[in-house]
Amino acid sequence: MLAAPIPDNDKERLAALRALLILDTPPEERFDKIVQFAASEFDMPIALLSLIDENRQWFKANVGLDACETARDISFCGHAILQPDIFVIPDARADERFADNPIVTGEPYVIFYAGAPLKLASGFAVGTLCLIDHKPRQLDATEMAILTTLRDLLLEEMEAKHA
Incomplete structure (x- = not known):
């Protein structure tokens, strides 16, 4: 298992995340609705708004x-926040970075993963909108566009809440 590398600017990224005042807050309907829609739209058993x-x-x-919550060092989202765009793992069992990850080999049995980085206007990615399935999958161009739109809606909500 390859733990996600920690970026050089992680201290600043964490400061941007904490400035949102969103960590460890109760569920909020507007975030829940977007994530529920994502799970339904993509027919995924798991969808998350994950903050790293x-x-x-x-x-x-x-x-x-x-x-x-889960540990950052086993998270797929820790890898996704380092990407310029949506990070897709069609079959984690066939990817040497993740094949022996405990969340692949055991509960919740992450096989497919797609994570859209939540990049703030400041440029820092603080988390992801992610989709998870227990079987291999792909996303086509239309699905990638929908995931991008949903990610953008979450970002707007996060930044509006902070403002």
Whole structure:
């Protein structure tokens, strides 16, 4: 398993995340609705609004997963925030970075992952809108566009809440 690298500017990224005043806050209907729509639209058993803190990924909105957070070092989202665009793993079992990851080999059995980085206007990616399935999948161009739009809606909500 390859843990996501920590970027050189992680201290500044974490400051931008904390400035949103969103970590460890109660569920909010507007975030929940977008994540629920994503799960339904893509027919995914799991969809998350995941925020990447120093040592964990915390789920602001969550469909299909009992946990409210997981360790950053095993997270797919920790990798996704380092990407310029949507990060897709069609079959994690066939990807040497993730094949022996405990969330692939055990609950919740992440096989397919697509994470759209939540990049603030400041340029810092603080989390992802992610889709997870227990079987291999792909996203076509239309689905990538829909995921991008949903990600943008979440970003607007996060930044409006902060303003």
